[in-house]
Amino acid sequence: MDSVSLHKIFDIGGVFEAIIEWLTLNLDAFFDFITQGINGLLNGFYHALVFPHPFIMMVLFAVLAWWIAKKGVGIFTLAGFFLIYAMNLWDATMETLALVITSVVIALVISIPIGIWASKSDAAEQIIRAILDFMQTLPAFVYLIPAVLFFQLGPVPGVVATLIFSMPPSVRLTSLGIRQVPKEIKEASRSFGATNWQMLIKAELPVAMPTIMAGVNQTIMLALSMVVIAGMIGAGGLGNEVLKGITQLKIDLGFESGIAIVILAIFLDRVTQALGANRKA
Amino acid sequence: MSEKSRIKVENLYKIFGPNPQKAFPLIEKGLERSDILAKTGNVVAVRGVSFDIKEKETFVIMGLSGSGKSTLIRCLNRLIKATRGAIYIDGKDILKMDKEELRQVRRYTMSMVFQHFGLLPHRNIVDNVEYGLELGGMNKKERLEKALSAIELVGLKGYENSFPHELSGGMQQRVGLARALANDPEVLLMDEAFSALDPLIRAQMQDELLELQAKMHKTIVFITHDLDEALKLGDRILILGPDGTARQLGTPEEILSNPADDYVARFVEKVDKTKVITVASLMRKAPVITIPREGPGAASRAMENNKTSSIYVVDSDRHLKGLVRIDDTVKLYRKKERDLEPVLVKDFYSAYEDTPIADLLGVALTAKYPIAVIDKDFRYKGLVDRATIINEVQEDAENLESPMHFTQMEESISSKTRETASHEEAEASGE
Known part of the structure; x- marks a missing residue:
């Protein structure tokens, strides 16, 4: 064995590095533009969330949960967000929520049209599936690094990494949902003279909506889990608090921010799931 | 039914597969579907079918699964694009x-109209019925009006705001029908529209379709795998063979009484013909006596010539008045009376030309006189002899298992058990 020296035959990593370097050097303006856009969106959401008094927001969240999901979810929301407030994690939680909302909005704007495209073309589906597999399985830290190179430290690379990580379920389930629309419903639309666009808007998307909403729910949950990791590159929010807890061995802070994340996760999950289930009826 | 043709299909082929054109030389050589599939990977679904659908007729396309009937109906509105041939809709090739x-x-x-309804689950009934009109860009008010009248037409009034999943299968298909009718189309394509329904509801829907059609006079193309349904609904029926070719095109009676080939004959033999064959096909044109022009003398002579003991009497407009018996006319003739009116017998049965003979069976067994056939205005058309009806029904019954006298049955059973018993004994001793 020792006569065989272990060296790389292909230097894929090197090529990747070169590409990243070239991109950072030459597409600086482009990345700046994206950074500004994301920052604007993020700040907008954040300020909207922290502008009212926490108590007002708490009640608002609870009413929303009650209205969309059930009474129990509403009560849990009220109690949970009060606990977050009491732990003095309100601002960090809202920061995280703003990150999640920003990432998810951008992710859906990209992923749903791609999902529709994948549902219409088998070739597109094949290629897109491979890319999605890549996005989902590549360890998150691997694309955190280039994200930082492109967008500098701070929340923006966090958002970018999050949306890459959280997009695949929406693409997959949008495609699946539309492909699963019963053949006779599609035929019925065609036979009554629907254009492709009418068929998509009036028949396919509404019928596929429960499945699409399941994808949206998954995207939100993945975004939440990624936002915490993004805390490591200075994305802020609860991820930052968790990181502080780990690096400074502050067990209490780590545990408290963990609880805040769980509360946020349950709230987002129940509400978006109910949103999907309501459409089914 | 007018004779104007609404849809004309000429030499239509539909071949599914990677390279449909490759299949044509093999089709010309007369190869079978399975051989063509093995050689070229193409499936010949519809194979050189031609027919003509007339305006306002109910045209049934019947075949078993794999006969290409669903493909064929989808070719008519190009949900599936035919490989070769032409389909003229009002003279224009689709x-x-x-x-x-x-x-x-x-x-x-x-x-x-689809087999599994094809309704939009997220829309209520009225929105579903409006769907076709909405696609055409009609404004909300107008299409609501049309949808509501279509819903009323199919008997779903009161369900406008229900959702499809809240309705039974039969009711969902009414919604499908209403949606199709709301557009007020000239042609209604019905793809196994009643096949997913249970038998009772199915029969009910068939009756309602017949009633609707009597009012609307649409051109209906109805696909089914059920011959009884085809015979019940169809003005004309096209039977497709298992290879996707057309085997016979004709009225229900033509198909039953004169099947074009063995395939159709095998289909038809299980049908209770008495429900389909109508009085018209058994009727004979017997002479009549017209009053007041003719009297007892003419009547007696006519009966003598025809070797019957009674004859029907009509007035100068051929309205049926009654019948006279030979003994009465002879008596009148001897008394030198002219008027047949006092001896007219009204104690007989009459039927219309389109009455199925099954309905006459009971009457045929008890009636004293031949059954008079009249039209809706009471005009005499002919008569059916009792013997003819019983004969026809008897012929049909021979195909089924005939009833056996009980003593015979007992005998045959006991002889069979004796046989098996002795057989078993023989086996036992052989061991």
Whole structure:
């Protein structure tokens, strides 16, 4: 064995590095533009969330949960967000929520049209599936690094990494949902003279909506889990608090921010799931 | 039914597969579907079918699964594009239409009803029925009006705001029918429209379709795998063979009484013909006596010539008045009376030409006189002898297992058990 020296035959990593370097050097303006856009969106959401008094927001969240999901979810929301407030994690939680909302909005704007495209073309589906597999399985830290190179430290690379990580379920389930629309419903639309666009808007998307909403729910949950990791590159929010807890061995802070994340996760999950289930009826 | 042709299909082929054109030389050589599939990987679904659908007729396309009937109906509105041939809708070939023309035909000329309804689950009934009109860009008020009248037509009034999943299968298909009718199309395509329904509801829907058709006079193309349904609904029936070819085109009676080949004959033999064969096919044109022009003398002579003991009497407009018996006319003749009116017998049965003979069976067994056939205005058309009806029914019954006298049955059973017993004994001793 020792006569065989272990060296790389292909230097894929090197090529990747070169590409990243070239991109950072030459597409600086482009990345700046994206950074500004994301920052604007993020700040907008954040300020909207922290502008009212926490108590007002708490009640608002609870009413929303009650209205969309059930009474129990509403009560849990009220109690949970009060606990977050009491732990003095309100601002960090809202920061995280703003990150999640920003990432998810951008992710859906990209992923749903791609999902529709994948549902219409088998070739597109094949290629897109491979890319999605890549996005989902590549360890998150691997694309955190280039994200930082492109967008500098701070929340923006966090958002970018999050949306890459959280997009695949929406693409997959949008495609699946539309492909699963019963053949006779599609035929019925065609036979009554629907254009492709009418068929998509009036028949396919509404019928596929429960499945699409399941994808949206998954995207939100993945975004939440990624936002915490993004805390490591200075994305802020609860991820930052968790990181502080780990690096400074502050067990209490780590545990408290963990609880805040769980509360946020349950709230987002129940509400978006109910949103999907309501459409089914 | 007018004779104007609404849809004309000429030598239509539909071949599914990677390279449909490759299949044609093999089709010309007369190869079978399975051989063509093995050699070229193409499936010949519809194989050189031609027919003509007349305006306002109910045209049934019947075949078993794999006969290409569903493919064929989808070719008519180009949900499936035929490989070769032509389909003229009011003289225009649908295969040569551009997208916009095709949409116009689908929106305003032909509507389709599906086996599993194809309703939109997220829309309530009225919105489902409006769907076709909405696609055509009609404004909300107008299409609501049309949808409501279509819903009323199919008997779903009161369910406008229900959702499809809240309705039974039969009711969902009414919604499908209403949606198709709301567009007021000239042609209704019905793809196994009642096949997913349970038998009772199915029969009910068939009756209602017949009633609707009597009012609406649409051109209906109805696909079914059920011969009874085909015979019940169809003005004419096209039977497709298992290879996707057309085997016979004709009225229900033509198909039953004169099957074109063995395949059709095998289909038809299980049908209770008495429910389909009508009085018209058994009727004979017996002479009549016209009053007041003719009297007892003419009547007696006519009966003598025809070797019957009674004869029907009509007035100068051929309205049926009654019948006279030979003994009465002879008596009148001897008394030198002219008027047949006092001896007219009204104690007989009459039927219309389209009455199925099954309905006459009971009457045929008890009636004293031949059954008079009249039209809706009471005009005499002919008569049916009792013997003819019983004969016809008897012929049909021979195909079924005839009833056996009980003593015979007992005998045959006991002889069979004796046989098996002795057989078993023999086996036992052999061991």
